[in-house]
Amino acid sequence: MAGLxxxxxxxxxxxxxxxxxxxxxxxxxxxxxxDLNILGSFSFKGTTGEARLGNPQPRIAETExxxxxxxxxxxxxxxxxxxxxxxxxARLFQGPLIANVGGFSxxxxxxxxxxxxxxPQVGILEVNISCPNVHAGGxxxxxxxxxxxxxxxxxxxxxxxxxxxxxxxxxxxxxEIAKACADAGADGICLINTLLGMRIDLKTKRPLLANRxxxxxxxxxxxxxxxxxxxVYEAVRLPIIGCxxxxxxxxxxxxxxxxxxxxxxxAANLRDPYACKTIVENLPAVCRRxxxxxxxxxxxVAHR
Amino acid sequence: MKQSLFTMEHARQLTEDTYELVLSGDTxxxxxxxxxxxxQLPGKFLRRxxxxxxxxxxxxxxxxxxxxxxxxxxxxxxxxxxxDVLSGxxxxxxxxxxGEHPILLGGGIGIAPLYGLAKRMVDAGVSPTVALxxxxxxxxxYLEEFAAxxxxxxxxxxxxxxxIRGFVTDLAANVPECDYAFVCGPTPMLKAVHNxxxxxxxxxxxxxxxxxxxxxxxxxxxxxxxxYKRVCKDGPILCKEEIVWQD
Numbered sequence: 050m051a052g053l054x055x056x057x058x059x060x061x062x063x064x065x066x067x068x069x070x071x072x073x074x075x076x077x078x079x080x081x082x083x084d085l086n087i088l089g090s091f092s093f094k095g096t097t098g099e100a101r102l103g104n105p106q107p108r109i110a111e112t113e114x115x116x117x118x119x120x121x122x123x124x125x126x127x128x129x130x131x132x133x134x135x136x137x138x139a140r141l142f143q144g145p146l147i148a149n150v151g152g153f154s155x156x157x158x159x160x161x162x163x164x165x166x167x168x169p170q171v172g173i174l175e176v177n178i179s180c181p182n183v184h185a186g187g188x189x190x191x192x193x194x195x196x197x198x199x200x201x202x203x204x205x206x207x208x209x210x211x212x213x214x215x216x217x218x219x220x221x222x223x224x225e226i227a228k229a230c231a232d233a234g235a236d237g238i239c240l241i242n243t244l245l246g247m248r249i250d251l252k253t254k255r256p257l258l259a260n261r262x263x264x265x266x267x268x269x270x271x272x273x274x275x276x277x278x279x280x281v282y283e284a285v286r287l288p289i290i291g292c293x294x295x296x297x298x299x300x301x302x303x304x305x306x307x308x309x310x311x312x313x314x315x316a317a318n319l320r321d322p323y324a325c326k327t328i329v330e331n332l333p334a335v336c337r338r339x340x341x342x343x344x345x346x347x348x349x350v351a352h353r
Numbered sequence: 354m355k356q357s358l359f360t361m362e363h364a365r366q367l368t369e370d371t372y373e374l375v376l377s378g379d380t381x382x383x384x385x386x387x388x389x390x391x392x393q394l395p396g397k398f399l400r401r402x403x404x405x406x407x408x409x410x411x412x413x414x415x416x417x418x419x420x421x422x423x424x425x426x427x428x429x430x431x432x433x434x435x436x437d438v439l440s441g442x443x444x445x446x447x448x449x450x451x452g453e454h455p456i457l458l459g460g461g462i463g464i465a466p467l468y469g470l471a472k473r474m475v476d477a478g479v480s481p482t483v484a485l486x487x488x489x490x491x492x493x494x495y496l497e498e499f500a501a502x503x504x505x506x507x508x509x510x511x512x513x514x515x516x517i518r519g520f521v522t523d524l525a526a527n528v529p530e531c532d533y534a535f536v537c538g539p540t541p542m543l544k545a546v547h548n549x550x551x552x553x554x555x556x557x558x559x560x561x562x563x564x565x566x567x568x569x570x571x572x573x574x575x576x577x578x579x580x581y582k583r584v585c586k587d588g589p590i591l592c593k594e595e596i597v598w599q600d
Contacts, residue, residue, distance in 0.1 A: 078586070108572045111423075267398050
């Protein structure tokens with residue numbers, strides 16, 4: 050039996066499979082279908098300081114090999130998440146959770162992270178400086194190395210748990226942003242968030258999404274994410290959570306070969322609510338086929 | 354919610370763009386009329402949410418209007434073909450709130466869930482008035498099926514080629530004793546029905562572009578007087594008093 054255990058900045062996960070933030074809510078819907086404890090972790094819905102409804106309808110559009118979403122960080126706000134959602138998540142999942150944190154200012158990022166850092170269930174803070182669907186929000190921080198470094202420093206100053214910065218692919222050079230986060234003290238990098246895209250409704254001749262643009266995810270983005278993980282792995286000596294278009298155990302291994310220590314799986318959950326469970330169950334056989342005893346040995350193997 | 358394979362039994366064309374599909378499979382997750390299924394189709398990333406018209410222990414009846422590539426693909430499914438289906442999604446209609454004189458108001462393909470609802474009402478000893486609206490007589494379907502249930506059936510078409518000329522709201526105005534509505538149809542129709550002064554209450558079925566269809570992605574959230582609700586999970590049925598209209 051292949052060893053599936055991986056480590057992310059000192060946090061041990063029983064396997065590298067992590068449902069991505071925004072596709073798994075607070076686990077409730079999936080917890081009705083399967084025991085979430087088979088997962089390595091899960092990254093719960095992005096948390097901001099105040100409650101947010103998010104963007105107007107429609108927020109979802111289909112694309113070839115994927116989908117666009119413009120949800121816009123709908124969440125009840127950090128205090129409600131801690132008070133209401135974390136206790137419920139404790140019943141569903143006993144391992145370390147990943148808290149995805151959004152924000153609109155350095156102070157908000159720091160304050161949200163400080164509050165979530167104090168929650169014993171949270172193992173890792175994942176700082177979202179990459180949401181393409183909120184205006185004047187996280188993406189602006191993730192598009193500029195100086196701003197990305199500032200958020201990293203602000204969060205690191207008030208937290209003790211590993212801080213992973215979640216990066217946007219909608220930049221000229223993602224490596225530069227990753228390096229800035231690393232130099233500012235980040236404990237890891239998560240990439241990629243969704244790619245900015247849009248669709249136009251032929252009948253109405255108007256953008257299909259009320260927000261006009263949305264984030265592209267799904268199998269279509271996998272090679273883009275893989276290439277970016279590869280580049281960041283070459284440049285930064287930090288653990289990487291690879292994310293983008295993964296939909297099979299083979300994709301997990303490929304992403305790890307590019308340099309990821311663990312992976313996040315997003316859109317695949319929306320198409321198939323059992324996607325993460327199936328992937329976890331298939332991983333040992335795929336590892337065996339690849340002749341790998343411990344899956345962590347796959348990380349970065351393609352660079353050698 | 355349950356994920357399982359359903360087998361296409363038969364597809365029957367009802368109008369130019371509307372089909373009746375019968376699938377066999379495990380329907381145990383379906384608990385109320387007004388719920389929907391979410392169907393995976395070859396070559397499409399997202400599933401297609403389709404309202405449940407009726408069901409038995411082992412069969413699912415769907416009425417599908419072809420609106421795009423996905424629904425076109427769905428109605429082309431041949432007998433014996435297997436489809437990956439999430440069943441029993443959404444809250445469904447609450448029959449216990451129907452009052453003495455319920456009226457079921459359906460527009461176009463929106464009549465689909467009202468059939469299963471009407472059947473269950475009749476089985477429960479309630480006799481609903483059913484008011485159906487279509488663009489033209491050529492677009493009408495399922496009139497015989499509704500009539501066979503034995504409930505009072507009123508029909509309208511926009512061009513007057515079938516029933517009265519007008520809308521379901523005009524039909525409702527002719528039966529002022531009906532004060533509680535179950536409604537499914539296009540948004541302008543839902544709004545018009547919502548404005549009917551004769552209604553003391555009602556349940557309205559909403560449509561949305563959905564990501565997952567089971568409450569995880571927040572893709573279909575709308576504001577209501579009772580807080581934010583996911584059309585797929587907290588809906589698709591919303592009560593009259595909680596609805597907030599957006600432009």
